[in-house]
Amino acid sequence: MHRSPRELTASFEAGTLEPAEFSHTDHVTVAHELLLKYDFLTAAKCYVESLKALTEKAGVPQKMNTTITLAFLSIIAERMRAKDYQDITAFLNDNEDLLSGDLLARWYTADRLKSNDARTSFLMPDQNSTTAIN
Secondary structure, three states: OOOOHHHHHHHHHHOOOOHHHOOHHHHHHHHHHHHHHOOHHHHHHHHHHHHHHHHHHOOOHHHOOHHHHHHHHHHHHHHHHHHOOOOHHHHHHHOHHHHOOOHHHHOOOHHHHHOHHHHHOOOOOOOOOOOOOO
């Protein structure tokens, strides 16, 4: 089912989205839309609450990871500000690494990201990286 970014985000916020229909690209798309719609803290609250509800709906609440969620949201927000991205297609084309499963490996060890603490609260990075977010 093809939905516009706004439709996808509205379904995500309303809790009507089917978990099986939510890809990693959709995660980034919804984050982008929420950051266009709200200030960072409001977007983060909405994103975390809606994602938590989605993982519970899917029967996999243990997949909710606050550290990964907020780290990605922070990177997306910073990159959006760098070029004032209003369009998701241009944003995704310029930021393909956001679709990679190992983006956070620059800053976090796998053990830290997989920890129970990372799932339940935001953890600071545990690796030194001189690699910029952009």
